[in-house]
Amino acid sequence: MKKRALLLSLLLLSGCSREFVEKFYDVDYAATNRFAKNLAPLPGQFTKDSAAFDRLMSNFSGQVKRYWGDNDSLVSGKRQYVKYTDGYKSRAHVDFVRGVVIVETVATTEPENHLKEAITTTLLTPDNPGGVDLYSDSGIDFNGKPFLYGQVLDQQGKPIEWSWRANKFADHLINTGLKKRKIRYQQAYYVEIPMVADHANKRGYKYASIVRDASRRYGIPEDLIYAIIKTESSFNPYAVSHANAYGLMQVVPNTAGADVFKLVKNKSGKPSPEYLFDPAKNIDTGTAYFYILRNRYLKDVRDPLSLHYSMISAYNGGTGGVLKTFHRDRKRAMNDLNRLEPNQVYWALTNKHPKAEARRYLQKVTTFQKEFNQGKI
Incomplete structure (x- = not known):
């Protein structure tokens, strides 16, 4: 009974209704330990450029440590x-x-x-x-x-x-x-x-017209774009990561960037870091990738709200991570996902996703969406 009470409390705190919580308690679905195959890698994963990036960082770090030492670099x-x-x-x-x-x-x-x-x-x-x-x-x-x-x-x-x-x-x-x-x-x-x-708000306001244009171009909600930017970079256009992700929406050139060039822009190659450091191009690319997630990789998710949660989770942890939450087989995973109510999908992705970072990521983004709609970002 204590475990049941704790679970009910956690679900209620996550925003679920009491009616849903009572219903969810008896839902049965399987979680597995293998990713679905043949799915596109997403931002946040290491790429082939990691070796070159590591060499660059090694040379740069050597210069820095000459004056600042190991502990203050x-x-x-x-x-x-x-x-x-x-x-x-x-x-x-x-x-x-x-x-x-x-x-x-x-x-x-x-x-x-x-x-x-x-x-x-x-x-x-x-x-x-x-x-x-x-x-x-x-x-x-x-x-x-x-x-x-x-x-x-x-x-x-x-x-x-x-x-x-x-x-x-x-x-x-x-x-x-x-x-x-x-x-x-x-x-x-x-x-x-x-x-x-309100320094974060001041940075965010600068991109209002860019976000609005990208939202209209790809049919992705403005509040989602803002929430992703705040989660990924705190509106820092200089943002870089160890995974070779660049700019406001932390786009990886070899994966999401290459997909956008091929599937949306109809051009070969991949965006350069300089391309992705341009706020307008970065927001366009990140939003275009959500378009790909919605219309290609996750197009079989039937419920719009379940699709919304799945897209957010996939942007961070990969489409494979989303499906792995429900079953190791891709078709079975999609069927199981579609059997659940949107709140159940949210609970699964924030509690059963194989990566802790992805579980937290969905929570952060949905929280920031609410703040945006309340005029806080």
């Missing part, structure tokens, strides 16, 4: 932007989860001057991921509105767009908020800049 990811400059002696770290920008230097001569330059560079970095090399210490061309515009305010509460304001704010930060810490055998000088409370 940082690399850009899905939810953090890291850019090294000044011969790897200075860096910017934008933590989109914590909502803070950390700029620091380990320069040994005139460190405050190096830090000021790093701060202004960070504040004026343009909203153009394709023009910023995250895996070198190369300089940045300040052309266009800064990426952090409106997400960081200066000491007067003003957004920072021009060099004169960036320089004055840098002086203020160094005079009032300079901090020091030990990195290996040297002193690091740094400042922390808080981001505004």
